Amino acid sequence: MRNGVAREESPRRVETNMLARSRGWYDSLSPWYDLLTAGQENALRAAAIKALALQPGERVLEVGFGTGRALVEISEAVAERGRVWGVDLSRGMARVAQRRLCSARRTSRIGLACGDALRLPLCAASMDALFLCFTLELLEAAEIPIALGECRRVLRRGGRMGLVCLSSEAGSAAVNSIYTWAHARWPRVLDCRPIRPRDWLAASAFEVSARRSVSLWGLGVEALVCRPL
Numbered sequence: 001m002r003n004g005v006a007r008e009e010s011p012r013r014v015e016t017n018m019l020a021r022s023r024g025w026y027d028s029l030s031p032w033y034d035l036l037t038a039g040q041e042n043a044l045r046a047a048a049i050k051a052l053a054l055q056p057g058e059r060v061l062e063v064g065f066g067t068g069r070a071l072v073e074i075s076e077a078v079a080e081r082g083r084v085w086g087v088d089l090s091r092g093m094a095r096v097a098q099r100r101l102c103s104a105r106r107t108s109r110i111g112l113a114c115g116d117a118l119r120l121p122l123c124a125a126s127m128d129a130l131f132l133c134f135t136l137e138l139l140e141a142a143e144i145p146i147a148l149g150e151c152r153r154v155l156r157r158g159g160r161m162g163l164v165c166l167s168s169e170a171g172s173a174a175v176n177s178i179y180t181w182a183h184a185r186w187p188r189v190l191d192c193r194p195i196r197p198r199d200w201l202a203a204s205a206f207e208v209s210a211r212r213s214v215s216l217w218g219l220g221v222e223a224l225v226c227r228p229l
């Protein structure tokens with residue numbers, strides 16, 4: 001990564017089977033991901049980025065950037081002087097995102113890295129803002145506080161974080177329950193599940209300053225802006 005924000009990954013890091021499975025799953029999904037997910041998700045992502053009120057010149061990180069749709073919008077918001085970084089586990093996703101950035105002529109202000117949300121390859125207090133969209137709820141319960149701790153670490157004092165997340169506190173309780181059941185039954189295919197994002201944020205000492213809840217075909221989604229306390 002550029003501008004001195006890279007942090008060395010330990011070569012001796014032991015990768016868990018779960019991590020390898022998740023990476024393999026998103027590698028195989030990457031060519032089709034944009035076809036499988038569109039419509040309402042795009043509008044929600046755009047509104048969540050707008051709610052972050054990004055300013056020209058800011059430094060922003062997206063964790064779990066997928067095919068890079070948000071990266072393009074974020075780079076527009078921070079303009080020429082701003083810088084954007086993305087960290088994603090999947091090399092396949094990173095390839096698709098890189099192609100998108102090339103077509104949008106955005107490669108000069110965006111740096112991508114393949115890495116883990118539990119160990120962000122960035123220096124402490126190096127970012128003005130963070131963005132996570134449909135990523136936190138993929139993690140195991142024990143991993144969520146670690147990932148949020150990493151988000152805190154890389155955010156500067158007074159920085160903010162935008163989070164879009166499947167939520168059991170929005171949408172239809174029946175649809176959320178069916179989805180949670182299906183996730184437990186087929187965890188490899190339905191790897192995410194509705195969580196209670198505000199509880200997780202409070203437990204990691206983040207204060208929510210804006211909240212929007214929507215329903216995607218009955219499934220609850222919350223879009224939150226929060227700040228470390």
Ligand SMILES: C[S@@+](CC[C@H](N)C(=O)[O-])C[C@H]1O[C@@H](n2cnc3c(N)ncnc32)[C@H](O)[C@@H]1O
Pocket residue numbers: 022023026045063064065066067069087088089090093115116117118132133134135138
């Ligand atoms: C459901 S997709 C969402 C992608 C994108 N944010 C969007 O809204 O379209 C989740 C993304 O998170 C990535 N991911 C999964 N586990 C991760 C981890 N532990 N660290 C970093 N990225 C991860 C996947 O490779 C995938 O690209």
